[in-house]
Each structure stands twice: as C-alpha cells, then as structure tokens.
Amino acid sequence: MKTISENACFGGTQGVYSHTSKVCNCEMTFAVFLPEEARDGPVPVLWYLSGLTCTHENAMTKAGAQGWAAEHGIAVVFPDTSPRGEDVADDEAYDLGKGAGFYVNATQDPWAPHFQMWSYIADELPALIGANFEIDMERQAITGHSMGGHGALTLAMNLPGRFASVSAFAPITNPAASDWGRKQLSAYLGDDETVWARHDATMMMEKTDFDGPVLIDQGASDQFLDLLTPEALSHAMATKRQNGIFRMQPGYDHSYFFVSTFMEDHVAFHADALWAK
Amino acid sequence: MKTISENACFGGTQGVYSHTSKVCNCEMTFAVFLPEEARDGPVPVLWYLSGLTCTHENAMTKAGAQGWAAEHGIAVVFPDTSPRGEDVADDEAYDLGKGAGFYVNATQDPWAPHFQMWSYIADELPALIGANFEIDMERQAITGHSMGGHGALTLAMNLPGRFASVSAFAPITNPAASDWGRKQLSAYLGDDETVWARHDATMMMEKTDFDGPVLIDQGASDQFLDLLTPEALSHAMATKRQNGIFRMQPGYDHSYFFVSTFMEDHVAFHADALWAK
Numbered sequence: 001m002k003t004i005s006e007n008a009c010f011g012g013t014q015g016v017y018s019h020t021s022k023v024c025n026c027e028m029t030f031a032v033f034l035p036e037e038a039r040d041g042p043v044p045v046l047w048y049l050s051g052l053t054c055t056h057e058n059a060m061t062k063a064g065a066q067g068w069a070a071e072h073g074i075a076v077v078f079p080d081t082s083p084r085g086e087d088v089a090d091d092e093a094y095d096l097g098k099g100a101g102f103y104v105n106a107t108q109d110p111w112a113p114h115f116q117m118w119s120y121i122a123d124e125l126p127a128l129i130g131a132n133f134e135i136d137m138e139r140q141a142i143t144g145h146s147m148g149g150h151g152a153l154t155l156a157m158n159l160p161g162r163f164a165s166v167s168a169f170a171p172i173t174n175p176a177a178s179d180w181g182r183k184q185l186s187a188y189l190g191d192d193e194t195v196w197a198r199h200d201a202t203m204m205m206e207k208t209d210f211d212g213p214v215l216i217d218q219g220a221s222d223q224f225l226d227l228l229t230p231e232a233l234s235h236a237m238a239t240k241r242q243n244g245i246f247r248m249q250p251g252y253d254h255s256y257f258f259v260s261t262f263m264e265d266h267v268a269f270h271a272d273a274l275w276a277k
Numbered sequence: 278m279k280t281i282s283e284n285a286c287f288g289g290t291q292g293v294y295s296h297t298s299k300v301c302n303c304e305m306t307f308a309v310f311l312p313e314e315a316r317d318g319p320v321p322v323l324w325y326l327s328g329l330t331c332t333h334e335n336a337m338t339k340a341g342a343q344g345w346a347a348e349h350g351i352a353v354v355f356p357d358t359s360p361r362g363e364d365v366a367d368d369e370a371y372d373l374g375k376g377a378g379f380y381v382n383a384t385q386d387p388w389a390p391h392f393q394m395w396s397y398i399a400d401e402l403p404a405l406i407g408a409n410f411e412i413d414m415e416r417q418a419i420t421g422h423s424m425g426g427h428g429a430l431t432l433a434m435n436l437p438g439r440f441a442s443v444s445a446f447a448p449i450t451n452p453a454a455s456d457w458g459r460k461q462l463s464a465y466l467g468d469d470e471t472v473w474a475r476h477d478a479t480m481m482m483e484k485t486d487f488d489g490p491v492l493i494d495q496g497a498s499d500q501f502l503d504l505l506t507p508e509a510l511s512h513a514m515a516t517k518r519q520n521g522i523f524r525m526q527p528g529y530d531h532s533y534f535f536v537s538t539f540m541e542d543h544v545a546f547h548a549d550a551l552w553a554k
Contacts, residue, residue, distance in 0.1 A: 007535070008498065008526075008529040008534065008535065009538055010538045014534050061338070061339050061533065064344065066537070066538075067538070219285070221285065249285075253284055253285065256338065257284040257343075258284070258286075260286070260341070261286055261287045261343075261344070
C-alpha cells in the first residue's frame, strides 16, 4: 500500500492511498478519513460508495462528510468506482466501463478480467483497511450516492450482519428495470436476469429486507428521477415493514449540493447504529 | 446578468451567474449562496475571495461554507480571481495573469486593459449583487484564502466602514516582501513600491489597522509558510493592538481540508459581527 497524500482535516487525517488489487488486477486508489480518536485505538467506519463518473476524490472533496465524521468519532472510506489503467476495458459512454463498475463481479468479456468491484468492496478492500488502519471492522456502516447508493443497499442486504446500518442519497433503486442498470447488468453479467436479482435493491428488499435501520434521501427535483425510480424502493420498504426512513426532499437535485446538505443527518444516523453495537 | 445554474442547497440556493464586466472588460462568472431567509427579505453577506489558480467554483464546492451560512442566515458571494477570455493577457506561470489577479487595478501593460480586480470586487460586483439579490449591502463581511486572504484584508482596511469584520485562511500577509507579491505587484503596478503599500496587509495594518474584529487561521504545516509570512501580520496586529484573533493550527497545510475544517468558526465569527450591526 502506498501513501499518496495525507492532510490534516477536522482534527484527524484525510489520506489517499493506492495498492495493487488482486481481484481487479490493477492499481486502485482509495481515500480514508480518520478522526482524531483513531490515534488512541480502532474507531467505527462508514463506507461511502460514489456514483457514475466519480473516483475516490469527488465525495472526499465535495460531500462534506469529514466534519460530521469527526464529531462522531468515526472513519470514512471512499473507494473508487471501477478498475483503472490503460489495459482496463472501457466504453465511450460515461455509464459503462471506467467510472461505472456498478459494484458487480463481471462474468462477460471484455469486462471480466478487471471489473470485480463486488469482491473488491465486499472482501479485498475491507481486509486491507482492517490490516492497515485503526478501524474496528466489527463496527461498519455503508452509504452511497446514485450508483453508489445502489451499491450500498445491495451490499448491505447481501452481507447480513456486516453493516449496522445502510443509507443512500438518490440511489438507483431498481436497476433491472432502468436504463441505468439493464445496459450495465447485461454487459457485465450477461442476459440471464435471474443473476441480476441480488444486484437490484428493490428486488433484494422484496426478498430479504435488511436487519437494521435504513435511511434514504431523494431530491424531488432530481434530473434523473426516471432512472432512479425511488417509488420502487419506497414501495418495497413499506411493503416489507422495513425499519427505515424514506425522505423526499423538495427542490433538491442530483448534485453534491444535495448530498452535502443532508450529510449531517446520514452521519448521525450511522453513528447511532455504530455506537449502539 | 445570466443564470448559469441554480441548485437547492441547505434549504437555500447555490447559484452561478455571469455578466459583462465593464471594469474588467470581459465576461465574468461568480457564485452566490442565498439562505432560505433571503426569500423573505435581504440578508447579510459574506464575501469569500479565492486564491491562486482558483475560479468561483473551488470554494463553492470544497470550502463547506453553505451549511454554516444557512445556519446563520447569511449569503456568501464567491467571485472569480481574475478576468477571463481569449483576449485577456496571460502568463505561463500559475501565479501571474489568469487565476492570479491579486485584487489590484493593473496600470502596466499588457495587464491594464482587463486586470482591474480591485474595482471589480470593491465597486462593480457589489453594485450588481445589491441590485439583483436579496442581500443587505449595509451588512457585509469578507474573508478569503491565500491570495484571497490578502485581498480580503487589504479591501477591508482600505474601505473603512464597508465590512463589519474580516477574516482570512492562510493569507499572503506581506506581498511587498514575498515572492508571492513582488513579482505580481511589479508586473501589475510597476516598480514604484510606494503604490504597493495599500495592497500589503501588513503595511496597511501598521498604518491604519481595522475598525472591527479580525480572525486569521494559519496552518503550521502549510507548505507555503515562507511565502505567506504569517509572522509579519501577527506582529503588526499585536503592535497595533488590533481587535483580533490570530490562530496557528498545528498540523494543517494549505489545502481546502484546512479551510473547511475552520469554516464553521469563520462563518460564526462574521455572523456575530453582521447581526450586531
């Protein structure tokens, strides 16, 4: 693991690191915010999964998470959204290939050799984080924005017991029924839609729900509402009597101005669940 | 004035606008955050002047000011740092020309036709803001980062009565004695150093001080300490018994991770002065 940068931030440290990922078969970059309390021992951690076109950097610089994480004494990990490098397959579209890993393990060419973001986020990166940072891997929570909200929800429901809580900002809720999803799941996983189901938050919610609290924020003026279909997840949560809160926020769009506005609530929500563990 | 974008943000609106500047003789872009309270009438305003290489956008997306401004019911204006456009003179160096206006009115060629940032920030933009936004121009405060801290301090001291309070993050304190200053003041204003004096915060402080509170934050691990010379301003403030606070922050560098960490304090500091007016 290489240290790319470390900056003092809200009494703690905002670091950027890289390492050779075995599952993605390339060099990967990620960011970790450690609060001051991590100098004295392991602290809980909140994973933040980013959306289409993002790297580790967007949320690290624009989501305003560090101040609230510092207040609650928890770490935040910001992974990248896809494998990177010249020999990694890509597509001209912004929503396929690099920057658009969709948090699945690709089984189809040309994606399979590198696009293993499910295993990267579920297994490889947590092992690296646990071994190299003062983070208590028994206290994890997860959130994300847009494609990252999809990732957070599907990881949380597929890994019961792993995360104390899950939240999302404007998540892609039902990719198997959206143009943000059908194209990518088909490209990465092939045309057998039965294997898509575990990567669809609404379908997962209908089947298994989540053993912990859920918080969803969605801007009512989001320019991508037709692709995000918040009503699908909202319906599934209510039908399953899921312990959770679904908030429609009038006037807000899909930007980081929306994410940063509600970050305080999300970090406090996760801190409650993490410290109760 | 043209509206480029408006996003809901912390209950208010983060807008980006452009207009034809008469003094800079080019199209200029700026950003304004209006809190929810501006829907009911004029609110106080905090000016945020940015540093070298920045546009209106850097602080708008990375400084974390909007949440605290919303909490205190004040607007924030983020101007650009220089004139822009193809026919505007530039230099290969990052610290001269575009992105490096230094908040002075250039008298020397090739800069004089466009580089009139002093008049732009002191006169033209305030008139535009006052005419087009629900902002109370009787309640203004100013802050800035690095070159923008220099701008904030020199504007505040040269325009007595204009600003209720002034603060700065890692300001260039003594440009007449620094490589961040001598080169630019010479290029823009010529070699007569007597005309530089009003654009040097330390020299201004030694002469006139400021009729209101001053707050300075400086990171002790700033990579540009030799160019910022915080000791010059600190000495001048103490010598003049300036009403103010000078804080040296251990471990912090020159980045927005530093700025965002202390933004809450700066906005609260200005809000106190603005609401007391």
